[in-house]
Structure formats: structure tokens, C-alpha cells
């Protein structure tokens with residue numbers, strides 16, 4: 556039987572690396588896909604077990620690069636899980652968003668998932684595999700970073716498009732929507748305001764923010780047979796952020812129990 560492969564894009568980043576580590580428990584090989592070759596090397600070193608991981612340099616916004624990546628994945632085995640995790644946000648407000656930023660954020664946070672899916676769909680059909688798109692709470696409500704958020708909302712819809720059209724092939728597709736996770740993507744904001752994570756906690760029902768491992772656990776579950784009947788959903792991993800706001804509930808109800 557060919558090796559089962561998990562493909563994780565943006566795997567040189569903190570969430571991607573945590574997902575790769577978790578999926579190595581249920582796949583023969585995990586393909587770490589990233590545009591940043593130096594960071595990929597560090598990720599590979601941090602993960603340790605070199606026999607289990609393969610690094611593939613790829614710009615997921617480029618169709619030629621994605622086709623080459625799919626060829627490298629096929630040489631490793633059959634893709635059973637595709638995790639579209641590469642993503643980044645640029646402008647913080649609509650006022651600051653240029654046409655170029657809008658296009659770049661759409662290309663990376665939405666179109667790239669379409670490109671990788673089409674490139675790997677035959678393998679996913681053969682393995683009756685699944686796709687997990689890493690969206691964001693920003694795709695569910697407004698928390699800033701408009702172009703990124705609109706793309707993440709599109710990514711949640713794209714997840715449903717795969718689920719409905721490809722379900723007949725046994726392919727499942729689900730999204731995971733993390734709330735704040737402290738990663739290198741937050742470095743500049745944490746440098747500008749070292750209290751940013753402490754200040755954010757009050758908005759989360761659990762009074763904490765999620766970790767990369769929390770996100771990886773959700774991906775692991777959705778990729779597994781335990782989730783065999785789950786497709787087309789978006790699972791928030793957000794410590795209750797999108798469930799509701801305790802402070803507002805206290806104001807409305809005038810109850811100290813919130």
C-alpha cells in the first residue's frame with residue numbers, strides 16, 4: 556500500500572509546525588510546505604524525526620509552484636490529508652487597504668486553498684481523504700484586518716463547496732477557525748504592546764487564548780475516522796470568543812453572574 560501523506564502548507568510557521576507534529580501520529584509522511592526555505596529547515600530540525608517529514612519549498616499562490624509541489628507529494632505517497640494553513644494578514648483597516656493588499660490577501664488566504672485542492676484532488680479521491688482549511692474567527696465576525704477577513708470568510712465557504720461537490724467521492728472538507736494564538740505572526744504587535752495577549756483574555760469565555768497545539772488537536776480530530784460523518788463545518792478553536800460576550804451580557808442582564 557502506498558504511504559499516506561499529510562500535506563501542511565505554511566508548515567514553517569508555529570501553527571503549521573504543531574499541526575505537522577500531530578498529523579505525524581496518523582500518517583506515514585508529513586509534507587511540510589512553505590515559501591520560506593530557511594524557516595522550513597528550522598521547522599524540520601525542531602520536529603526531529605527526519606524520516607517522517609519531508610520539506611517542500613512552494614509558493615502556494617503560484618499555480619506552477621503548486622503543481623510542482625503536488626508532483627513531489629506524489630513521489631512520497633498518496634495525499635490523504637490536505638491542511639491549507641499558510642496565511643497572513645496585512646492592512647489593519649479598510650482605510651489602510653490598497654488594491655494590491657486586497658489582491659495579495661485574497662491570493663494567499665483564499666485562492667491558494669483552491670489551487671492546492673485542485674492539484675491534489677485526484678490523490679484525495681484515491682485515498683478518500685479530507686481537506687482542513689485553517690480559517691479564522693476573522694472570517695466569522697469583524698475583528699480587524701479586512702482583506703484577510705473577507706478571504707477567510709471565503710475560505711469557510713470554499714470548504715462547503717468542496718464538501719458538497721466532492722462528498723460523493725468520499726472526500727470530506729472542514730474548516731478550523733482559531734481565535735488569537737501567540738505565534739511569530741504576532742511579533743510586531745506584541746513588540747508594540749507587550750500586554751496585547753493579557754488585554755485580549757477578557758474577551759474570551761475561557762479567559763485565555765488558544766495555543767498552536769489546541770488548533771493541531773482540532774485538525775487531528777477532523778482528519779481522523781472519529782470525524783467520518785463530519786463535513787462542511789467550521790469548528791472555532793477560540794476559547795469561546797464567538798460564543799458571546801460576557802461583558803455585554805452583564806450590561807444587558809445587569810447580572811453579576813457574567
Ligand SMILES: NC(=O)c1ccc[n+]([C@@H]2O[C@H](COP(=O)([O-])OP(=O)(O)OC[C@H]3O[C@@H](n4cnc5c(N)ncnc54)[C@H](O)[C@@H]3O)[C@@H](O)[C@H]2O)c1
Nearest residue numbers: 565567568569570590614615640641642691735736738740
Ligand atoms: N496566530 C493567530 O492568532 C491566528 C488566528 C487565527 C487564524 N490564524 C491562521 O493560522 C494560520 C497560521 O498562522 P500562524 O500564526 O502560524 O502564522 P505564521 O506567520 O507563524 O506562519 C505562516 C506561514 O505561512 C508561510 N507562507 C506565507 N506565504 C506563503 C506562500 N505564498 N506560500 C507558502 N507558504 C507561505 C510563511 O512563510 C509562514 O511560515 C494562518 O492561516 C492564519 O491566518 C492564525
